[in-house]
Amino acid sequence: xxxxxxxxxxxxxxxxxxxxxxxxxxxxxxxxxxxxxxxxxxxxxxxxxxxxxxxxxxxxxxxxxxxxxxxxxxxxxxxxxxxxxxxxxxxxxxxxxxxxxxxxxxxxxxxxxxxxxxxxxxxxxxxxxxxxxxxxxxxxxxxxxxxxxxxxxxxxxxxxxxxxxxxxxxxxxxxxxxxxxxxxxxxxxxxxxxxxxxxxxxxxxxxxxxxxxxxxxxxxxxxxxxxxxxxxxxxxxxxxxxxxxxxxxxxxxxxxxxxxxxxxxxxxxxxxxxxxxxxxxxxxxxxxxxxx
Numbered sequence: 695x696x697x698x699x700x701x702x703x704x705x706x707x708x709x710x711x712x713x714x715x716x717x718x719x720x721x722x723x724x725x726x727x728x729x730x731x732x733x734x735x736x737x738x739x740x741x742x743x744x745x746x747x748x749x750x751x752x753x754x755x756x757x758x759x760x761x762x763x764x765x766x767x768x769x770x771x772x773x774x775x776x777x778x779x780x781x782x783x784x785x786x787x788x789x790x791x792x793x794x795x796x797x798x799x800x801x802x803x804x805x806x807x808x809x810x811x812x813x814x815x816x817x818x819x820x821x822x823x824x825x826x827x828x829x830x831x832x833x834x835x836x837x838x839x840x841x842x843x844x845x846x847x848x849x850x851x852x853x854x855x856x857x858x859x860x861x862x863x864x865x866x867x868x869x870x871x872x873x874x875x876x877x878x879x880x881x882x883x884x885x886x887x888x889x890x891x892x893x894x895x896x897x898x899x900x901x902x903x904x905x906x907x908x909x910x911x912x913x914x915x916x917x918x919x920x921x922x923x924x925x926x927x928x929x930x931x932x933x934x935x936x937x938x939x940x941x942x943x944x945x946x947x948x949x950x951x952x953x954x955x956x957x958x959x960x961x962x963x964x965x966x967x968x969x970x971x972x973x974x975x976x977x978x979x980x981x982x983x984x985x986x
Contacts (some may be wrong), residue, residue: 699937703985708787708827710930711775712745713815717833717922718792719743719765721827722908724948727917733764736781743764747944748921748930754943755933770794771811778961782815785823788930791815792831795912797862804860804886810875812866820871828873829930834862834882834918837911841896851919856883876929878922881965882906885921890957904954916948917958924932924962930942931971935962 712718728742732749734892735741741763751762762861764778771793774782776822791812796802812830819826835855839845847855856879867873885891885906899905906918914922923944925933936959945955 695947700937709760710745710788711782711784711786712743712748712761712765712790712792713771713782714765714790714792714912715794715830716765716767717795718745718763718831718950719767720914720919722768722913722935723914723916724912724921728944728947732761734760734766736762737766737778739765744919744923744926747920748926750944751923751927751935751938752931754938755927755931757931757933768794768799768915770797770799770807771815772807775811775815779801783818784914786819786826787823788827788829789815790829790831790926790930790939792833793860794834795836796845797859803858803862803931805865807912808862809869813869815871815882815949816870816873824960827930829876829926830863830866830873831876831926832860832879834879834914835859836904837907839912842911853883856880873968874929876925877965877969878925880968881921881925881962882918884965884968885958885961886962888957890961890974891917917950917954917963920945920950920955921958921962924959925965926937928962928966935959935966952964 700914719741725743727740729746730740730742733746745761745763749759752759764781771791793808798804798807833880835852840847840852859879863875867888886893892899895905895907895911904913906915908915928935940952940956942955
């Protein structure tokens, strides 16, 4: 991915809606209520979450996004559409969609319900605004389901769940008129490969590494949500997350050290660059598909 340079002054940006569950609103971490007064919680709660991290990063980059969120704990996209269609079905400029952590809670790993709901929501939002930019957040592998609890992924390598979740979102993207997958789960996996993050919280956290999972080994920790926000920021704005710098304000607020912030920014940039390379290889003409 070729990143754009930062601006020196703020410029008016689009209206962006985040639709998701606890993986978007930052459950079990300080991210949940982070700067909630800077975003619009359409469900009337006091949630800042990843959307608030995204907004502050945009401010640091000289961008002014009007950020709204519609989040429900444990919900997949079908439930959001069934219960909250009245607040979702509007002419947004950008919409970020995040579904259940196992794709379908009744059939873990099965993407059918995700594909159908993403296609329905995408079609409706495109009818509202033909120029809407649609994003799908492919989430991370759950350590609890890989190392501890019964699941289709129990006892398998961690990256198998990452790949299965990503494949489900790729199928949803293919069913939509146009959409982009945000490679959050891939970024988590890369953080482990690059030895920034620990791969198994059940055997302790290795020295000088962060634990991307929270205390339940299911939701993210502050580090994990920060990485999610960095990937989202880089993909949507086209800005290089590394340019936020080690003194980035969200990290400082949340107790993430300068070295940790810089390392996670590097991982986000690497994940986005890998995504662009994959897109380039997939085109017959060899020309990269825009991430947006």
